[in-house]
Amino acid sequence: xxxxxxxxxxxxxxxxxxxxxxxxxxxxxxxxxxxxxxxxxxxxxxxxxxxxxxxxxxxxxxxxxxxxxxxxxxxxxxxxxxxxxxxxxxxxxxxxxxxxxxxxxxxxxxxxxxxxxxxxxxxxxxxxxxxxxxxxxxxxxxxxxxxxxxxxxxxxxxxxxxxxxxxxxxxxxxxxxxxxxxxxxxxxxxxxxxxxxxxxxxxxxxxxxxxxxxxxxxxxxxxxxxxxxxxxxxxxxxxxxxxxxxxxxxxxxxxxxxxxxxxxxxxxxxxxxxxxxxxxxxxxxxxxxxxxxxxxxxxxxxxxxxxxxxxxxxxxxxxxxxxxxxxxxxxxxxxxxxxxxxxxxxxxxxxxxxxxxxxxxxxxxxxxxxxxxxxxxxxxxxxxxxxxxxxxxxxxxxxxxxxxxxxxxxxxxxxxxxxxxxxxxxxxxx
Numbered sequence: 001x002x003x004x005x006x007x008x009x010x011x012x013x014x015x016x017x018x019x020x021x022x023x024x025x026x027x028x029x030x031x032x033x034x035x036x037x038x039x040x041x042x043x044x045x046x047x048x049x050x051x052x053x054x055x056x057x058x059x060x061x062x063x064x065x066x067x068x069x070x071x072x073x074x075x076x077x078x079x080x081x082x083x084x085x086x087x088x089x090x091x092x093x094x095x096x097x098x099x100x101x102x103x104x105x106x107x108x109x110x111x112x113x114x115x116x117x118x119x120x121x122x123x124x125x126x127x128x129x130x131x132x133x134x135x136x137x138x139x140x141x142x143x144x145x146x147x148x149x150x151x152x153x154x155x156x157x158x159x160x161x162x163x164x165x166x167x168x169x170x171x172x173x174x175x176x177x178x179x180x181x182x183x184x185x186x187x188x189x190x191x192x193x194x195x196x197x198x199x200x201x202x203x204x205x206x207x208x209x210x211x212x213x214x215x216x217x218x219x220x221x222x223x224x225x226x227x228x229x230x231x232x233x234x235x236x237x238x239x240x241x242x243x244x245x246x247x248x249x250x251x252x253x254x255x256x257x258x259x260x261x262x263x264x265x266x267x268x269x270x271x272x273x274x275x276x277x278x279x280x281x282x283x284x285x286x287x288x289x290x291x292x293x294x295x296x297x298x299x300x301x302x303x304x305x306x307x308x309x310x311x312x313x314x315x316x317x318x319x320x321x322x323x324x325x326x327x328x329x330x331x332x333x334x335x336x337x338x339x340x341x342x343x344x345x346x347x348x349x350x351x352x353x354x355x356x357x358x359x360x361x362x363x364x365x366x367x368x369x370x371x372x373x374x375x376x377x378x379x380x381x382x383x384x385x386x387x388x389x390x391x392x393x394x395x396x397x398x399x400x401x402x403x404x405x406x407x408x409x410x411x412x413x414x415x416x417x418x419x420x421x422x423x424x425x426x427x428x429x430x
Contacts, residue, residue, distance in 0.1 A: 005154050006058040007098055013041025013082035015120030015143025016069030018128075022136065023075070033136065034076050035126040038143045039069030041119025042082035046095060046105065048112040049088040055155050069143060072125040082119055092158045092236065094341050098150040102344035108158060109340055116151070120144030154232055159197060159211035160331055162237035164265070166257050167214075169245045170282040172196070174314040175212045178324060200324060208331055211237065231268045238334045239276045239327055246281035246294045246311065254281070254294065255301045276330040278308050280323055285313040360405040368409065368417045368427070370402055379420045
């Protein structure tokens with residue numbers, strides 16, 4: 001089943017905890033601490049697999065969790081690192097943060113592999129905390145927590161040219177004539193339910209990739225019909241071929257149809273109308289001579305806007321070659337680099353856990369109180385009895401914004417501060 005949009009949960013591996021142990025051997029009465037460090041947690045890595053063309057596999061599995069690092073061991077043994085989890089996606093997949101909608105990565109062009117979530121750092125064993133004054137530390141550092149995120153994957157097909165137009169105007173017939181693609185063709189609406197890709201080969205010229213974008217009708221940009229599901233696939237195209245039924249075989253006005261589809265493209269993404277566009281006035285083989293010239297009417301309406309009109313018959317092939325070479329010329333004048341989506345998501349923001357917060361308040365005794373998950377975590381792996389550990393604590397208070405919050409509440413030198421459940425000190429500005 002073709003799928004081009006899924007929502008999945010990803011989580012890196014937690015870092016292994018550091019170990020607390022002491023060397024115990026015969027004739028070694030005070031062997032000292034020998035607890036090893038924990039292993040690093042596995043990363044979440046997205047990788048392009050050019051053999052894939054759909055996100056369908058993700059419909060059966062929506063949770064992806066990397067392996068956690070192992071706890072450190074005795075005799076200074078470091079825990080085993082958790083294995084990275086590699087998630088394979090089709091080329092052209094864009095990864096979004098599901099909550100903010102910001103682009104995290106575009107798996108296209110040269111970007112064939114990207115680490116999205118890093119595994120937690122392994123905690124230090126108690127062998128790292130021995131000092132001249134603390135020769136038997138009874139604590140070790142916990143492993144760093146895993147990072148987790150809900151992401152949205154969207155497959156935006158990579159094609160040089162996009163075919164747009166109302167259902168039943170002959171897009172599938174045109175695609176089957178000019179490429180090796182074999183889409184379903186029948187005389188009813190929405191025969192094409194998947195974006196079909198094909199390669200156009202030109203004599204004496206470079207070929208190009210063309211995609212049939214299905215299901216566009218009025219209201220598509222607002223979610224009406226199937227068009228909203230497929231509009232994303234035209235965002236990478238460099239040139240747009242707008243196919244219309246010039247013969248009005250279903251009683252539709254081709255000029256009104258072109259304006260309606262262009263309005264949907266504009267509503268979805270105004271930049272789409274900045275792309276070069278040509279109009280393929282299709283079905284000229286069934287235009288009857290009744291004194292009117294529908295192709296000329298289309299030319300009069302759009303060529304003053306710089307949009308060239310090419311009369312064609314997808315069934316007989318009349319005019320098709322001229323259209324293809326005109327499109328090739330437009331592509332030659334287009335910047336050669338692929339259409340990529342720039343990163344919008346700040347990785348520092350991504351790696352910061354929003355659930356780890358802190359709160360600063362004043363209790364009834366006038367004592368300043370600092371607590372919260374972020375504080376508890378910091379105290380859990382900081383040895384405040386060592387000079388190095390206390391220096392880390394001071395830097396944490398400044399870097400995390402705790403000192404700024406205390407000063408906003410009006411703290412003065414000599415005031416008492418309680419941090420967490422047990423740490424109490426007098427405040428003095430450095």
